[in-house]
């Protein structure tokens with residue numbers, strides 16, 4: 001149970017390819033709308049937030065520039081990390097659209113839609129980052145213990161580590177080759193729900209299992225062959241970046257689930 005007794009239904013867990021769905025306004029803040037359900041993934045696990053629009057019953061649409069999780073909590077499950085679960089999701093409204101949002105009452109039926117290309121790119125970057133992580137865990141397990149930052153961007157991803165020894169060129173090459181081999185064999189990706197908590201998710205690929213609540217591809221092949229590079233951040237800190245010049249951004253699987261009243 002979260003602190004304020006509300007939980008936003010996370011439609012992106014039910015179907016990561018759902019781009020637009022119906023919802024009801026639960027609460028209006030100074031700069032945000034909280035809905036009873038949303039397709040918008042909030043910033044989390046290093047993955048940037050979705051953006052999109054909220055369609056109003058009169059046909060107007062207001063833009064949201066960020067989705068953020070509020071009042072989440074750690075699930076306290078054995079063997080599962082302190083990834084926040086439950087909570088509510090606030091859609092931060094574009095400043096220019098706040099005057100319109102200020103007139104929306106709780107109980108208003110709306111439709112919420114994400115920018116699909118942005119979601120598709122972040123999903124690909126996020127999935128690719130997992131593959132690189134597996135390579136790091138294989139060749140530099142000590143670095144995993146020193147991981148202190150992860151950023152999933154539209155066109156790449158990076159990991160930051162505190163390490164005693166730098167990543168050698170051979171190791172970077174091995175990590176890259178390991179990740180690219182997973183891409184080459186088009187390994188299936190699936191997401192399991194933790195048996196003791198419906199909001200706790202586990203990313204699974206071949207024999208790897210990583211607790212993660214992000215959005216993911218269904219298979220590795222769309223990532224294409226990756227490039228992994230090392231950068232020294234100074235004083236025992238190193239960064240690995242990955243880029244996906246061959247990425248195949250697939251918008252086809254995304255779908256809407258909406259009524260006909262909105263334009």
Ligand SMILES: [Zn+2]
Pocket residue numbers: 045126127130203212213214215216
């Ligand atoms: Zn993930």
